[in-house]
Amino acid sequence: MSDRKLSQLRQLEAESIQIIREAAAEFDKPVMMYSVGKDSSVMLRLAEKAFAPGPLPFPLLHVDTTWKFQDMYRYRDLVEAKLKGELIKYVNTEGVEMGMNPFDFGSKKYTDIMKTEGLKQALTKYEFDCAFGGARRDEEKSRAKERIFSFRDANHVWDPKNQRPELWNIYNAKIKKGENVRVFPLSNWTELDVWLYVWLEKIPVVPLYFAKERPVVERAGTWILVDDDRMRLEPGEKPQMKRVRFRTLGCYPLSGAVESDADTVPKVIREMLLNRFSERQGRLIDFDEEGSMEAKKREGYF
Amino acid sequence: MHDEKELIRDDIEAYLAKYQKKELLRFVSVGSVDDGKSTLIGRILYDTGMVFEDQMAAVRAASQSDEPDLALLTDGLKAEREQGITIDVAYRYFATNKRKFIIADTPGHIQYTRNMVTGASTADVALILIDARHGVLQQSRRHAYIASLLGIPHLAVCVNKMDLKEFSEEVYDTICADFMEFGKTLRFKDIQFFPVSALLGDNVVSDSENTPWYDGPNVLGYLETVPVSDDRNYDDFRYPVQYVIRPDLDYRGFAAEIASGVIRKGDEVVTLPSGKKSRIKAIDTYDGELEEASAAQSVTILLEDEIDISRGDMIVKPDNLPRVTRRFNAHIVWMHERPLDTDKAYLVKHTSQTVRAQIDKIHCEIDMDSLEEKPADGISLNDIAKVHLSCHRALYVDDYTRNRETGAFIVIDSLTNNTVAAGMIELEGTGQDLQEALKELHAESAMEPKTFVSPSERMERFGQRGATVWLTGLPGSGRWTLAYALERKLFDQGRTATVVNPVGEDLRSMISAAKAITDAGLINICAFPSRTKQDRIQLAERIGEDRVIQVYVNTDEALCRERRPDADFSGFEPPENPDVTVALDEMRIDNAVDTILEALEARGQFEDH
Numbered sequence: 083m084s085d086r087k088l089s090q091l092r093q094l095e096a097e098s099i100q101i102i103r104e105a106a107a108e109f110d111k112p113v114m115m116y117s118v119g120k121d122s123s124v125m126l127r128l129a130e131k132a133f134a135p136g137p138l139p140f141p142l143l144h145v146d147t148t149w150k151f152q153d154m155y156r157y158r159d160l161v162e163a164k165l166k167g168e169l170i171k172y173v174n175t176e177g178v179e180m181g182m183n184p185f186d187f188g189s190k191k192y193t194d195i196m197k198t199e200g201l202k203q204a205l206t207k208y209e210f211d212c213a214f215g216g217a218r219r220d221e222e223k224s225r226a227k228e229r230i231f232s233f234r235d236a237n238h239v240w241d242p243k244n245q246r247p248e249l250w251n252i253y254n255a256k257i258k259k260g261e262n263v264r265v266f267p268l269s270n271w272t273e274l275d276v277w278l279y280v281w282l283e284k285i286p287v288v289p290l291y292f293a294k295e296r297p298v299v300e301r302a303g304t305w306i307l308v309d310d311d312r313m314r315l316e317p318g319e320k321p322q323m324k325r326v327r328f329r330t331l332g333c334y335p336l337s338g339a340v341e342s343d344a345d346t347v348p349k350v351i352r353e354m355l356l357n358r359f360s361e362r363q364g365r366l367i368d369f370d371e372e373g374s375m376e377a378k379k380r381e382g383y384f
Numbered sequence: 385m386h387d388e389k390e391l392i393r394d395d396i397e398a399y400l401a402k403y404q405k406k407e408l409l410r411f412v413s414v415g416s417v418d419d420g421k422s423t424l425i426g427r428i429l430y431d432t433g434m435v436f437e438d439q440m441a442a443v444r445a446a447s448q449s450d451e452p453d454l455a456l457l458t459d460g461l462k463a464e465r466e467q468g469i470t471i472d473v474a475y476r477y478f479a480t481n482k483r484k485f486i487i488a489d490t491p492g493h494i495q496y497t498r499n500m501v502t503g504a505s506t507a508d509v510a511l512i513l514i515d516a517r518h519g520v521l522q523q524s525r526r527h528a529y530i531a532s533l534l535g536i537p538h539l540a541v542c543v544n545k546m547d548l549k550e551f552s553e554e555v556y557d558t559i560c561a562d563f564m565e566f567g568k569t570l571r572f573k574d575i576q577f578f579p580v581s582a583l584l585g586d587n588v589v590s591d592s593e594n595t596p597w598y599d600g601p602n603v604l605g606y607l608e609t610v611p612v613s614d615d616r617n618y619d620d621f622r623y624p625v626q627y628v629i630r631p632d633l634d635y636r637g638f639a640a641e642i643a644s645g646v647i648r649k650g651d652e653v654v655t656l657p658s659g660k661k662s663r664i665k666a667i668d669t670y671d672g673e674l675e676e677a678s679a680a681q682s683v684t685i686l687l688e689d690e691i692d693i694s695r696g697d698m699i700v701k702p703d704n705l706p707r708v709t710r711r712f713n714a715h716i717v718w719m720h721e722r723p724l725d726t727d728k729a730y731l732v733k734h735t736s737q738t739v740r741a742q743i744d745k746i747h748c749e750i751d752m753d754s755l756e757e758k759p760a761d762g763i764s765l766n767d768i769a770k771v772h773l774s775c776h777r778a779l780y781v782d783d784y785t786r787n788r789e790t791g792a793f794i795v796i797d798s799l800t801n802n803t804v805a806a807g808m809i810e811l812e813g814t815g816q817d818l819q820e821a822l823k824e825l826h827a828e829s830a831m832e833p834k835t836f837v838s839p840s841e842r843m844e845r846f847g848q849r850g851a852t853v854w855l856t857g858l859p860g861s862g863r864w865t866l867a868y869a870l871e872r873k874l875f876d877q878g879r880t881a882t883v884v885n886p887v888g889e890d891l892r893s894m895i896s897a898a899k900a901i902t903d904a905g906l907i908n909i910c911a912f913p914s915r916t917k918q919d920r921i922q923l924a925e926r927i928g929e930d931r932v933i934q935v936y937v938n939t940d941e942a943l944c945r946e947r948r949p950d951a952d953f954s955g956f957e958p959p960e961n962p963d964v965t966v967a968l969d970e971m972r973i974d975n976a977v978d979t980i981l982e983a984l985e986a987r988g989q990f991e992d993h
Contacts, residue, residue: 086613086618086678086679087612087613087616087617087680088408088680088681089405089407089408090404090406090407090408090484090542091404091407092681095682096641096680096681096682097641097680099641099682100626100641100682103627103639103640103682104626104736106627107627107695107736130670131669131670131671131682132639132682132978133627134629134640134668134669134670134684135629135631135635136629136635136666137629137631138639138736196652209962219475219477220477226474226476228476246503246802246803246808247498247499247719247794247803248502249501249502249505249506249791249794249803249806250505250506250788250789250794251506251736251789252733252734252792252793252794254733254796254803256731256796256801257799257801258801269475270477270478271487272479274403278400281400282400285584287875344771348396348397348400349396351396351400352392352393352396354877355392356389356392358392
């Protein structure tokens with residue numbers, strides 16, 4: 083009988099589909115967070131698998147900080163064109179009116195307002211009671227402790243000390259009006275699993291993940307892409323062409339690139355396995371202070 | 385690891401082909417604060433090359449001594465680090481060239497039983513640590529008991545800190561024998577022991593030279609090879625429908641993860657609760673149709689006949705049915721500060737079905753010291769008990785030891801929405817045939833026709849306990865006036881009270897009305913005449929001694945007669961020991977109201993607002 087046991091990747095896939103179906107059935111108004119990154123792309127594919135041949139029973143939501151890479155916007159529009167469903171794009175317009183940008187306000191304040199606050203506004207505005215997120219437990223220590231169905235109070239606050247026990251694959255989706263639940267179908271996937279799935283399933287991803295000559299400047303030991311003419315250069319700073327790629331994608335002034343020759347998925351995976359660096363090192367926001375992700379999560383960030 | 389690295393470098397695609405086919409093993413690591421569990425996990429992660437340079441740098445910086453403290457690799461949240469203990473379940477991931485692993489790292493403190501249960505519910509292997517210096521402590525037995533209760537098939541016992549006992553075979557053997565004495569009473573498929581030093585790495589990922597007398601596998605070697613593929617139930621087909629996919633009129637797909645068993649295209653099936661039979665027309669997926677699917681696969685089933693099926697229904701095979709029942713026994717682990725209320729209707733979530741249910745009987749509790757059954761009046765946080773449940777609708781269940789998927793349920797508090805307990809169903813007797821199952825489905829609810837709202841829930845809602853304030857006194861003593869004044873005052877204070885004023889009723893009907901209102905959690909104020917001692921005994925008995933406040937309105941008889949010259953004053957027996965006495969000729973009515981209020985408060989009638 084032992085040949086019946088699924089391979090680890092197919093087991094993860096089946097479990098994620100179970101999670102997505104469960105949330106879609108239990109909540110009144112779910113939404114799937116769509117960040118345009120590889121994890122979102124994998125999550126979207128899993129959702130398509132969960133409801134095939136039907137359409138997605140919930141919309142996608144992109145919280146747009148307006149400072150994403152141009153490649154990300156292009157890719158997002160391609161996905162939208164093919165999507166059997168709705169893609170909501172939400173911008174915190176108050177933040178834009180305040181002139182929020184990652185240069186003048188520091189990464190913490192900027193992320194708080196454009197990302198965390200924008201997300202909360204969008205969830206409140208559309209009265210979503212469930213938001214799927216593509217976060218994985220292997221990304222960061224505080225995520226390692228988070229439930230798959232992660233309860234948020236009416237202020238979107240996560241209380242890590244008071245999480246609902248979560249057993250087997252039986253998820254408690256009961257909430258009161260105004261409260262919501264973040265659901266993480268990729269909780270048990272590792273970065274390698276995500277890339278492997280991208281490769282096996284031939285899921286298109288943003289080209290920024292692959293090495294290419296790009297105009298960059300060096301900051302805090304990492305390469306920052308000069309993606310459009312809003313990029314502010316320090317005195318004496320001059321963009322140079324480097325063969326780089328991104329391991330995670332976010333707002334371009336806050337996302338560090340690494341020098342690389344990996345221009346295909348298998349090469350990216352090979353590089354990742356051979357380089358012993360944890361994934362979030364390229365993301366500047368985690369360096370504010372130790373435990374900063376936990377603080378952000380308490381405040382409502384994914 | 386070395387060969388893997390070469391394969392990654394030289395032929396990444398071959399490596400990926402191999403990696404994706406790896407088997408997944410989930411294990412839960414359990415231990416107390418000091419027995420080195422975090423160190424062991426840190427050691428496994430470190431020695432299998434799963435730790436990144438920057439993580440190691442952070443660990444070295446945070447370590448107290450020159451040696452990196454590997455426990456820091458798994459200690460997570462800030463608050464926990466401040467307390468110096470792991471407070472919740474943390475999940476870790478690593479892979480070797482044989483398997484991929486998910487570790488549920490759980491704390492060992494007794495007050496955190498609920499976290500261990502959370503981590504243990506999906507585990508294939510439980511890893512328990514014993515400090516070689518201390519031998520088998522009660523806590524280790526407790527952890528093994530819980531792991532067994534949760535149906536984990538395999539147990540690995542690491543006798544840690546062997547370096548502090550000079551790697552003594554005798555010490556090790558004594559501990560193993562001591563543990564087995566207890567372990568053989570549990571339900572594991574197998575129990576494996578390891579002499580290890582997590583700190584130094586002996587027998588963790590490589591065999592130790594310090595234990596030449598030990599010829600078993602090292603911990604990682606065991607985790608890589610312990611057979612788990614037959615642990616899942618492939619015998620009993622259970623398909624709890626999660627979602628109905630209906631993109632157009634021609635397609636009706638029933639989506640679910642197969643809980644257990646195997647299904648093939650063309651198989652005859654029966655659906656519950658309808659009892660209707662059909663055949664599998666197709667097993668559909670995004671990637672195309674399958675001829676066959678088995679436990680743990682998420683698929684979509686199409687049937688040959690048009691049958692009305694919705695979420696919560698179960699598709700099974702006619703010759704292999706689950707038990708269809710509203711009443712069953714189960715072990716539960718209570719996971720919330722608020723204790724079990726046996727009168728209350730909770731929500732029970734079982735597979736994809738959620739039903740109202742009462743945990744109406746506590747058979748016994750498990751004494752966490754002796755691990756034996758003992759009588760219990762109540763169940764509170766971290767208690768494990770054997771109970772009886774009565775559900776509002778039938779569930780389709782199996783014994784937990786046979787089928788973890790259809791034997792498990794969670795209990796949700798319908799008022800707070802918290803998950804308050806985890807349950808494992810225990811079935812007795814033989815199975816049902818379809819006839820009996822359908823009979824059960826069509827029978828009336830197993831619950832007596834009674835309220836699903838318990839007194840404690842009403843108390844929470846109203847901030848008060850239901851009570852009857854019964855005013856006794858002569859005609860003309862001012863009872864009714866006082867009753868309405870009291871009602872007004874209670875209302876103004878945010879309480880829920882009412883005066884029942886009968887027209888042409890007798891005492892018996894009045895008592896019934898008073899009881900109903902009191903049961904509903906309200907404060908009932910009644911001034912219906914209760915002239916005799918016998919009347920008052922009767923009303924107190926029927927409404928409930930502790931829910932009646934007897935107030936004697938002792939107004940001067942002459943005044944009463946003056947007010948009500950036509951009334952019948954005969955046969956009145958003054959109460960001998962009322963709860964409160966007020967005299968309306970001597971005190972103002974609002975003082976009388978306050979006196980009664982004080983008495984109500986003194987009896988704990990109200991929860992503080």
